[in-house]
Amino acid sequence: MGLTRRTFDAVIVGGGGAGLRAALELARADLKVAVLSKVFPTRSHTVAAQGGVAAALGNSEEDNWHWHMYDTVKGSDYLGDQDAIEFMCRAAPEVVYELEHFGMPFDRLSDGRIYQRPFGGHMQAYGMNPVQRACAAADRTGHAMLHTLYQANVKAHTQFFVEWMALDLIRDREGDVLGVVAMEIETGEVMIFQARATLLATGGAARIFASSTNAFINTGDGLGMVARAGVPLQDMEFFQFHPTGVYGAGVLITEGVRGEGGYLLNKNGERFMERYAPNAKDLASRDVVSRAMATEIKEGRGAGKDGDYILLKLDHLGADVINKRLPGIREISIKFANADPIKEPIPVVPTAHYMMGGIPSNYRGQVVAPRGGNPEEVVRGLHAAGECACVSVHGANRLGCNSLLDLLVFGRAAARQIIDDLRSSPQARKDLPPDAGEMTLARLARLDSQKNGERVADVSAEMRRIMQHHCGVFRFPDLLVEGVKKIKETAARAARTEIQDKSKTFNTARVEALEFDNLVETAVASLISAEARKESRGSHDRADFPKRDDANWLKHTLYYKEGHRLEYKPVHTKPLTVEPFAPKARVY
Amino acid sequence: MGERDRIRWHCRRGMLELDLLLQAFLDRHFEHLSAQELAILTELLEYPDNDLLDLVTRRAEPCEERLSLLLNLIRES
Numbered sequence: 001m002g003l004t005r006r007t008f009d010a011v012i013v014g015g016g017g018a019g020l021r022a023a024l025e026l027a028r029a030d031l032k033v034a035v036l037s038k039v040f041p042t043r044s045h046t047v048a049a050q051g052g053v054a055a056a057l058g059n060s061e062e063d064n065w066h067w068h069m070y071d072t073v074k075g076s077d078y079l080g081d082q083d084a085i086e087f088m089c090r091a092a093p094e095v096v097y098e099l100e101h102f103g104m105p106f107d108r109l110s111d112g113r114i115y116q117r118p119f120g121g122h123m124q125a126y127g128m129n130p131v132q133r134a135c136a137a138a139d140r141t142g143h144a145m146l147h148t149l150y151q152a153n154v155k156a157h158t159q160f161f162v163e164w165m166a167l168d169l170i171r172d173r174e175g176d177v178l179g180v181v182a183m184e185i186e187t188g189e190v191m192i193f194q195a196r197a198t199l200l201a202t203g204g205a206a207r208i209f210a211s212s213t214n215a216f217i218n219t220g221d222g223l224g225m226v227a228r229a230g231v232p233l234q235d236m237e238f239f240q241f242h243p244t245g246v247y248g249a250g251v252l253i254t255e256g257v258r259g260e261g262g263y264l265l266n267k268n269g270e271r272f273m274e275r276y277a278p279n280a281k282d283l284a285s286r287d288v289v290s291r292a293m294a295t296e297i298k299e300g301r302g303a304g305k306d307g308d309y310i311l312l313k314l315d316h317l318g319a320d321v322i323n324k325r326l327p328g329i330r331e332i333s334i335k336f337a338n339a340d341p342i343k344e345p346i347p348v349v350p351t352a353h354y355m356m357g358g359i360p361s362n363y364r365g366q367v368v369a370p371r372g373g374n375p376e377e378v379v380r381g382l383h384a385a386g387e388c389a390c391v392s393v394h395g396a397n398r399l400g401c402n403s404l405l406d407l408l409v410f411g412r413a414a415a416r417q418i419i420d421d422l423r424s425s426p427q428a429r430k431d432l433p434p435d436a437g438e439m440t441l442a443r444l445a446r447l448d449s450q451k452n453g454e455r456v457a458d459v460s461a462e463m464r465r466i467m468q469h470h471c472g473v474f475r476f477p478d479l480l481v482e483g484v485k486k487i488k489e490t491a492a493r494a495a496r497t498e499i500q501d502k503s504k505t506f507n508t509a510r511v512e513a514l515e516f517d518n519l520v521e522t523a524v525a526s527l528i529s530a531e532a533r534k535e536s537r538g539s540h541d542r543a544d545f546p547k548r549d550d551a552n553w554l555k556h557t558l559y560y561k562e563g564h565r566l567e568y569k570p571v572h573t574k575p576l577t578v579e580p581f582a583p584k585a586r587v588y
Numbered sequence: 589m590g591e592r593d594r595i596r597w598h599c600r601r602g603m604l605e606l607d608l609l610l611q612a613f614l615d616r617h618f619e620h621l622s623a624q625e626l627a628i629l630t631e632l633l634e635y636p637d638n639d640l641l642d643l644v645t646r647r648a649e650p651c652e653e654r655l656s657l658l659l660n661l662i663r664e665s
């Protein structure tokens with residue numbers, strides 16, 4: 001076995017918000033931590049988050065974690081696990097203050113406390129009226145968070161492996177995870193990172209859709225690794241579509257535009273949201289607005305020559321408001337939509353934005369899978385946090401600003417569990433299985449020797465088209481069934497991708513082929529899970545089953561790569577200390 | 589070749605806006621860039637994503653004139 005091996009107490013795959021928060025906790029506990037990242041950590045996708053991080057600090061208005069918890073449970077369309085949601089909402093103020101102490105430059109009130117702004121779905125008094133709960137650093141919250149956490153990690157001596165791509169988990173016969181196999185992008189060198197704890201924090205995978213707000217880097221690597229290692233993926237049918245992605249480009253136009261008074265029009269110039277959500281109108285929750293837009297388009301009231309987009313009007317706000325209160329929107333719109341919002345509306349469509357599903361984990365960040373009759377047996381040595389994990393706090397629909405919170409709370413929780421594990425059983429590390437790394441080397445060899453294969457770009461475009469057409473905002477039974485067939489065919493083609501450039505150094509073609517393996521796993525899991533769920537809930541909206549069905553479907557989906565098998569497990573409807581919130585109709 | 593490939597990878601950013609703009613730029617101009625232009629591109633890619641986006645969408649101007657030429661190529665791609 002020729003692979004070089006390095007050993008650590010913990011290896012973290014991912015240097016975004018979740019990975020960095022976890023790494024900091026571990027490094028401060030004097031553990032030897034390695035953080036692997038495909039890109040420089042501060043260029044992780046967390047940098048794109050503008051809106052803020054939710055926490056019931058009550059700085060401007062009365063607020064408390066019970067209300068935040070209620071909003072999150074309701075927002076999740078009752079698919080969220082209430083123990084995990086309670087855990088997150090209770091911990092929120094603490095993790096935000098901690099971040100403040102690490103140096104996060106939050107916007108402030110005149111008395112010095114953290115300023116908070118309102119955000120969709122966050123309400124006072126169990127859904128009564130909007131509350132200021134989002135803590136932000138101007139329109140650069142994610143950027144500020146990454147920089148703050150990165151600096152703190154440097155001080156705490158976290159070891160970074162920048163431009164290293166993890167390829168596979170190492171799992172032994174007992175099912176324990178003993179580390180990862182990774183490739184240095186610069187040299188093409190493959191190495192084993194052995195560790196007693198492996199934490200996946202690889203972010204989202206909305207790049208499986210043709211229309212996506214996500215950066216190119218969001219390729220679901222952690223999900224592919226887990227699926228290949230025989231661990232299931234949870235609730236993969238639930239992807240959130242943001243109502244206002246720029247038509248054709250995907251680039252996000254923040255909710256703030258509608259907050260400031262912008263609104264949506266169909267091709268007849270009608271303000272249609274008044275029909276769908278008489279109270280909240282254009283500010284109803286994301287799944288509600290996206291569905292309304294898709295309905296308008298489907299019923300022939302979309303704008304443009306193909307009738308396939310909606311208009312976001314803000315010219316009535318005036319140049320001053322647009323320039324001052326919506327920084328960057330005008331430039332983005334001119335650049336990507338070729339429309340100057342001071343004069344004309346922006347063409348927008350619901351755009352894939354956030355993955356609610358992911359790697360099944362509990363609120364301690366431990367990855368769990370069915371075993372020996374227990375639906376949630378811990379997979380020893382494996383942890384997950386951030387968008388790649390399904391804890392599940394977001395259930396069938398995430399509330400804005402709850403994701404950055406999720407990174408902080410569960411990044412920290414996962415690290416604390418790892419610290420406990422390592423201290424309570426300080427035995428020597430397990431030996432690697434004799435075949436460690438072989439599956440990965442075989443995958444790489446296959447890619448290098450493939451003849452008459454498929455171009456990654458072609459198969460990848462096909463995958464995105466299938467997902468968009470067969471598994472988008474609206475889901476139709478015949479399209480889903482056909483989509484499952486097509487995506488399986490695409491997955492078979494993905495096994496035969498070929499790259500022309502076989503060089504070792506900074507071979508982006510190879511990296512993209514390896515990323516595509518993970519995207520395809522994610523796409524197959526999503527389509528198969530979506531076809532099987534015969535109800536509508538949160539972001540999953542079926543024409544043939546338009547209602548939520550708690551009697552039959554208040555349960556989590558588990559998808560296994562092997563045989564494309566599905567299983568289900570119960571939702572945790574019991575919180576840790578408070579009374580459960582029973583499912584109710586969701587009105588906004 | 590190695591250096592060009594490194595730069596190409598560094599055009600992978602955390603924000604979709606930059607991915608799209610830099611991709612369009614690479615497709616049009618990358619083959620023809622001089623060594624000096626590559627050096628300036630490398631420098632620009634060191635900027636944090638938000639600052640780079642401001643520069644590329646003309647919300648900000650570079651503090652150094654010598655960055656402008658290449659920046660304009662990106663802006664017009």
Ligand SMILES: Cc1cc2nc3c(=O)[nH]c(=O)nc-3n(C[C@H](O)[C@H](O)[C@H](O)COP(=O)(O)OP(=O)(O)OC[C@H]3O[C@@H](n4cnc5c(N)ncnc54)[C@H](O)[C@@H]3O)c2cc1C
Pocket residue numbers: 013014015016017018019036037038039040041044045046047048049050051052053054141142164165166167201202203204213214215217218221222252353354385386387388400401402403404405407
């Ligand atoms: C445009 C936009 C705006 C948003 N705004 C908000 C907001 O205002 N508030 C909010 O709460 N949420 C927001 N979100 C969601 C939120 O930003 C993300 O869910 C969150 O940042 C994900 O963080 P993460 O740490 O899980 O992953 P990321 O930040 O995506 O980091 C993933 C890390 O994993 C690394 N990685 C991935 N694969 C590998 C591999 N194979 N090997 C090595 N490293 C790997 C990457 O290099 C990266 O460092 C927004 C999302 C988008 C798209």
